[in-house]
Amino acid sequence: MLESLIYIVTAVIAVGIPVIYFLRAKKQSAHAEQVLKKAVERGMDEPVSLHPYIDPDLCMGMGACVQACPEKDVLGLINNRGALINPSHCVGHGMCEAACPVDAITLVFGTEKRGVDIPFVSGTFETNVPGIYIAGELGGMGLIRNAVKQGREAVEYIAKSLNGHRADGVYDLVIVGAGPAGVAASLQAKLLGLNFVTLDQEDLGGTILTYPRRKLVMTQPVELPVYGTLKAREIQKENLLEIFMEVFARTDLKIRSGEHVDDILKENDCFRVVTPKGSYPTQRVLLAIGRRGSPRKLDVPGEKSAKVAYRLLEPEQFQKMKLLVVGGGDSAVESALALSEQRDNVVHVSYRRETFFRLKEGNQKRIEAALKRGAVVPVFNSGVTRIDANEVHLDTGGTPLVLPNDYVFIFAGGELPTEFLKKVGIDVQRKFGQR
Numbered sequence: 001m002l003e004s005l006i007y008i009v010t011a012v013i014a015v016g017i018p019v020i021y022f023l024r025a026k027k028q029s030a031h032a033e034q035v036l037k038k039a040v041e042r043g044m045d046e047p048v049s050l051h052p053y054i055d056p057d058l059c060m061g062m063g064a065c066v067q068a069c070p071e072k073d074v075l076g077l078i079n080n081r082g083a084l085i086n087p088s089h090c091v092g093h094g095m096c097e098a099a100c101p102v103d104a105i106t107l108v109f110g111t112e113k114r115g116v117d118i119p120f121v122s123g124t125f126e127t128n129v130p131g132i133y134i135a136g137e138l139g140g141m142g143l144i145r146n147a148v149k150q151g152r153e154a155v156e157y158i159a160k161s162l163n164g165h166r167a168d169g170v171y172d173l174v175i176v177g178a179g180p181a182g183v184a185a186s187l188q189a190k191l192l193g194l195n196f197v198t199l200d201q202e203d204l205g206g207t208i209l210t211y212p213r214r215k216l217v218m219t220q221p222v223e224l225p226v227y228g229t230l231k232a233r234e235i236q237k238e239n240l241l242e243i244f245m246e247v248f249a250r251t252d253l254k255i256r257s258g259e260h261v262d263d264i265l266k267e268n269d270c271f272r273v274v275t276p277k278g279s280y281p282t283q284r285v286l287l288a289i290g291r292r293g294s295p296r297k298l299d300v301p302g303e304k305s306a307k308v309a310y311r312l313l314e315p316e317q318f319q320k321m322k323l324l325v326v327g328g329g330d331s332a333v334e335s336a337l338a339l340s341e342q343r344d345n346v347v348h349v350s351y352r353r354e355t356f357f358r359l360k361e362g363n364q365k366r367i368e369a370a371l372k373r374g375a376v377v378p379v380f381n382s383g384v385t386r387i388d389a390n391e392v393h394l395d396t397g398g399t400p401l402v403l404p405n406d407y408v409f410i411f412a413g414g415e416l417p418t419e420f421l422k423k424v425g426i427d428v429q430r431k432f433g434q435r
C-alpha cells in the first residue's frame with residue numbers, strides 16, 4: 001500500500017513539474033509575443049541605441065536576462081529563447097549581458113534597418129583630431145558607471161599628454177558636458193590641478209536630470225574622483241544628483257550652465273571653444289556630451305525669452321497658469337498631463353500632425369482621457385509663429401490663433417551630435433547592429 005502511494009506521488013511529481021514548467025513557459029511566451037506584437041503595431045520595434053543582441057543558437061532560455069533587466073517588459077522569453085520584446089524601451093544598461101550565464105548576449109549599436117553614428121575614439125580617448133577627446137555615452141558605451149570611469153581616465157590621459165605644459169591666457173582643458181562623464185572628468189581635473197572649465201547647455205547631472213522623478217538608478221560600484229567609491233547598486237535619481245552637487249560644492253567647483261557649445265575652432269596649437277555667451281581658448285577639449293543631442297528649436301520670434309523651456313522638471317511650480325506644450329511625442333504628452341494635474345491650469349498642446357505620434361500605451365490612454373475631460377486642449381495641425389510676453393501666436397493651416405499664455409514648453413525632438421562632430425572634423429562611423 002505504502003509502496004503504491006510512494007509510486008503514485010513520485011509519478012505525480014515526475015509528470016507534474018514538467019507540466020507546470022511547460023504551462024508557465026507557454027504563458028510567459030504568449031505574454032512576450034503580445035508585448036512584441038503591440039510594439040510592432042505602434043512602430044516601436046527599433047531600439048534607440050545600445051541594446052542586446054541575443055544569439056538564438058547560444059541562448060538556453062534560462063531567463064536570467066529577463067530577471068536582470070530593471071526595465072519592465074523589455075526582454076521576454078518567446079519559445080524558450082530570450083527576445084527583445086519592447087525594443088524602443090531598452091536604455092542599454094547591459095545588465096542582461098552581464099547576467100547571461102552562457103554569454104549569448106552582446107550589446108550592439110543600431111540594427112540592420114537603423115544605423116547609429118559612433119565617433120572614432122582611440123584607446124586613450126583621443127579622437128582623430130589630436131587634442132580633442134571623447135568620454136562617456138557619446139563614444140558608444142552607455143551606463144553611468146562607464147561614463148564616470150571614462151571621464152576619469154580620459155582626464156588622466158589628457159594630463160599626461162600636457163606633461164605640465166601651460167600656455168598664457170589659455171585653459172589646459174575645456175570639458176563640454178556635465179553628465180556623469182563630465183562630472184567625473186571635472187573632479188579628476190581638479191585633483192590633478194589642471195586649469196579647466198566645464199560647460200553645459202543645461203545643468204549639472206546630464207541625462208540623469210531628465211529621468212522620471214524618484215527613478216531608481218541602477219549602477220555598480222564606481223570610483224568617483226574626490227568622493228571615493230560610489231557603492232550603492234540602486235540609488236534614487238535625486239540622491240545621486242545630490243552627491244554630484246555636494247562633491248562639487250566641497251571642491252568649490254562650478255560648471256558654466258546654459259552654455260551650448262556651437263563650434264570648436266583650431267587656433268595654432270590650441271582650440272577655441274565657441275558658445276553664444278563667449279569663447280574659451282584651450283589646449284585640450286574633452287567632449288562628454290552624451291548622445292541625446294540638443295533640443296531642437298522652433299526658430300520663432302520670442303523663443304529666447306525666459307518663459308520658454310525645453311523640459312519640465314517641477315510641474316508643481318506651475319499653477320493657475322495658461323500653458324502651451326509644443327510637440328506630440330511621449331515627452332510632450334507626459335508634460336502636458338503633469339501640468340494639467342496642477343491647480344487651475346489651462347493646458348494647450350500644439351502639434352504639427354493630426355494626432356499624437358507613437359505614444360507609449362499608458363500615455364495614449366491617459367491623454368485620451370484628459371482630452372475627453374477637457375483637461376488638455378489639443379491644437380493639431382498647428383505651428384507656433386511668435387511668442388510674446390502674455391500670449392502665443394499659432395498658425396493653424398493658414399488661420400492664425402492667439403492664445404493667452406504664461407509659459408511655453410517645447411518638445412520638438414533633438415538634434416543629434418553627429419553634425420557637430422563632423423563640423424569639428426571628427427570621423428563618425430554608422431553602425432548597423434555591430435559593437
Ligand SMILES: Cc1cc2nc3c(=O)[nH]c(=O)nc-3n(C[C@H](O)[C@H](O)[C@H](O)COP(=O)(O)OP(=O)(O)OC[C@H]3O[C@@H](n4cnc5c(N)ncnc54)[C@H](O)[C@@H]3O)c2cc1C
Nearest residue numbers: 136137142143144177179180181201206207218261289290
Ligand atoms: C530613461 C533612462 C534611464 C536610464 N537609466 C539608467 C540606469 O538606471 N543606470 C545607468 O547606469 N544608466 C542609465 N541610463 C543611461 C545613462 O543615463 C547614460 O548612459 C549616462 O547619463 C551617460 O552619461 P554622459 O555623461 O556620457 O552623457 P549625458 O548624461 O547624456 O550628459 C551629456 C551632457 O552634455 C550636455 N551637452 C550636450 N551637447 C552639448 C553641447 N553642444 N554644448 C554643451 N553641453 C552639451 C548635455 O546637456 C548633458 O548635460 C538611462 C538612460 C535613460 C534615457
Ligand code: SF4
Nearest residue numbers: 069090091093094096
Ligand atoms: S540593456 Fe538594460 S534595458 Fe536593455 S534589455 Fe538589457 S537590461 Fe534591459
